[in-house]
Amino acid sequence: MVAQSAGMSRSPDVAVIGGGIIGCSAAAILAERGATVVLFEATAIGAGASGRNLGAIQHPFDPILAPLYHASLEHYRRLAVTDEAFAIPDQPVGVLMLNRDADASRRQVELLSAVADLDVEFMGADAVAAAEPSLVPGFAACRLATGYPIPPASATAAFSRLAAQRGAELRVGAAAELWIEDGVARGVTIAGGTHHAAGAVLIAAGPWSPPLVDPAGTWRPITRTWGVTMQLELGDAAPHHVIEEDEVDAVNRPLVAAARAAEGEPEADPPTIFTVASAAGISTLGSAFLPHEPDPARIARLLIERGSRYLPALGSAPVRDVRVCARPQSADSRPFIGPVPGTDGLFVCAGHGPWGISTGPGSATLVADAILSGAAVPGELAADRGI
Ligand SMILES: Cc1cc2nc3c(=O)[nH]c(=O)nc-3n(C[C@H](O)[C@H](O)[C@H](O)COP(=O)(O)OP(=O)(O)OC[C@H]3O[C@@H](n4cnc5c(N)ncnc54)[C@H](O)[C@@H]3O)c2cc1C
Incomplete structure (x- = not known):
């Protein structure tokens, strides 16, 4: 005491x-x-x-x-x-890191295989389409045997x-x-x-x-890297896995992603990274890694537009909420x-x-x-x- x-x-x-x-x-x-x-x-x-x-x-x-x-x-x-x-699932649902380039997915598998006690496997486009039929076909994936989605x-x-x-x-x-x-x-x-x-x-x-x-x-x-998430009702189109665009820099090196957003991209067109996780009937769509607090409505439009290239049902799903928040990011x-x-x-x-x-x-x-x-x-x- x-x-x-x-x-x-x-x-x-x-x-x-x-x-x-x-x-x-x-x-x-x-x-x-x-x-x-x-x-x-x-x-x-x-x-x-x-x-x-x-x-x-x-x-x-x-x-x-x-x-x-x-x-x-x-x-x-x-x-x-x-x-x-x-509630939390008993077993991990799996994380799919999607990539159009199957060779890049294989390289990602090789890279992340180095992470101790994380099972990683390659999934070809046919296997991804079979596992997640609501995704646009043609994506290979690095599948991680982790991921427990919960309401945020x-x-x-x-x-x-x-x-x-x-x-x-x-x-x-x-x-x-x-x-x-x-x-x-x-x-x-x-x-x-x-x-x-x-x-x-x-x-x-x-x-x-x-x-x-x-x-x-x-x-x-500790700095702030800002993100936006949306809550959507995807119904049967909700993916079973946690889905991420294969952009490992964003997840593993968020400061790099934020710096890139600050320098390389015009303010009107900030980069976003497609991620979606579903729990208790609601899917959460994300996100961005931005150095300044963004206009959530603007980012939300981009999330839907860009996310629909992966998951077309996003374009017509009812939106429950749009949220902006900051990650507490250390170097x-x-x-x-x-x-x-x-x-x-x-x-x-x-x-x-x-x-x-x-x-x-x-x-x-x-x-x-x-x-x-x-x-x-x-x-x-x-x-x-x-x-
Ligand atoms: C878009 C986005 C998606 C994310 N997704 C995931 C994910 O899927 N999985 C994952 O593991 N992590 C995720 N994260 C990261 C995770 O959300 C954060 O790392 C975590 O929530 C930080 O928690 P915290 O308690 O440190 O800070 P916060 O959640 O920021 O809480 C700090 C609290 O302190 C309060 N506060 C501030 N100043 C004061 C004061 N002076 N007096 C009293 N109270 C004060 C604030 O109001 C706030 O409630 C995500 C982050 C973002 C931005």
Whole structure:
């Protein structure tokens, strides 16, 4: 348990800033281990990317992130047992990375075969057409034996319910800032200047984290790459697999994709990458990797127009929603987890880029261990790594 200073007997052990997948799962894990937790969320639970993502839980390509994914999957399986409003498929549905060029697909298979414990296979155009008849014929694919589609906001919502059940207090509509004195995190400050004391502060505010961690300083290792997702009713035309245009740079190196979008393409015609995942009767279509917040209506038109070249049913499917959100992107595509050097009692867990739903609860476990027992975080993920 986090030690509390004299005179703080009624303050929480941990104040969490941010009600996305990281903040909510961390609150649930901390509360399960006996901590008194108060979570401060500025807008709504899942207001950021955690409520607006594609909804695909996938094995990452980076081996450093793989343990976080496996731990997250275990969390989700347990959550599905205890929360009847949350469901995850028992088996992965598979991810198809589509390519018109069969040789390029074969090369992709070779490349991704290097990822430990991820089964990868080549599928020729006939096999893809048989597996996914609603796709335009002629695409080969690199098939990944991963991919658990869930309704995009459902994981975060379920963890927020679990946190509340375990006694965490969720203060929604309360933007918070770090309260720091003499190099020690004392708690948080909310609107009007009210202080809330805490034994430790965890900043889990996704792309908004750096200025909260280091208000006056230079720690800015997380940028925003903006995306748009659409919710559609595809009916029988909904693909069974998670489908992606084979653009591995976009998924694996989002900063490269964002830089390309910034430099190479006219503002009126930003690049998009076709992805679709279906869960509970709704298909989520994405996305883009953009350096500036886009006009969602403009991107939505492009997503439909370009996505229809893969999945013609998109052109006539009823649209339920269009959402814009930002990925918290670090330069090496790995999150920053653990104690923040130079400020006692301050912890961060942010920077999950395009993998936060897939790896978030695993990251939250690491940061909870660091807060409650001082456990070390692997160096490649540590908040104090210099990048
Ligand atoms: C288009 C798109 C599709 C994606 N698809 C997938 C996918 O299929 N699979 C996958 O694994 N990942 C996906 N991701 C990535 C994933 O969504 C993110 O990595 C993850 O949601 C980040 O979670 P987070 O909790 O760190 O941040 P966020 O979800 O951004 O949450 C941060 C929260 O902090 C709150 N906040 C900010 N400032 C304050 C403050 N001062 N006080 C209080 N609260 C504050 C915000 O309101 C927000 O709710 C996708 C991302 C995008 C953009």
